[in-house]
Amino acid sequence: MAQKNYYSILGLPQTASAEDVKRAYRKLAFRYHPDQSKGGLQGEERFKEIKEAYEILIHPQQRRQHDATLRSQHI
Numbered sequence: 001m002a003q004k005n006y007y008s009i010l011g012l013p014q015t016a017s018a019e020d021v022k023r024a025y026r027k028l029a030f031r032y033h034p035d036q037s038k039g040g041l042q043g044e045e046r047f048k049e050i051k052e053a054y055e056i057l058i059h060p061q062q063r064r065q066h067d068a069t070l071r072s073q074h075i
Helices: 006-010 016-033 039-057 060-073
Strands: none
Touching: 006 016, 006 039, 016 039, 039 060
16 A cells, blocks of 8 residues: 655645644645634644644654655655
């Protein structure tokens, strides 16, 4: 099974800085947060995916592992 591309989920290039990751997360989290969004279950799932992407990309070691996985899959 292919690994999710967390950069794509946040709409960022792989060269994005930690600050870019935070900024994109905040923007998308506000938009899709279950308390803000009228998206129902689909919006809630999108929010969870955004949160997962942020949690991986904001931690340098996890981000390096994610980058290595993407390189090995040629995503």
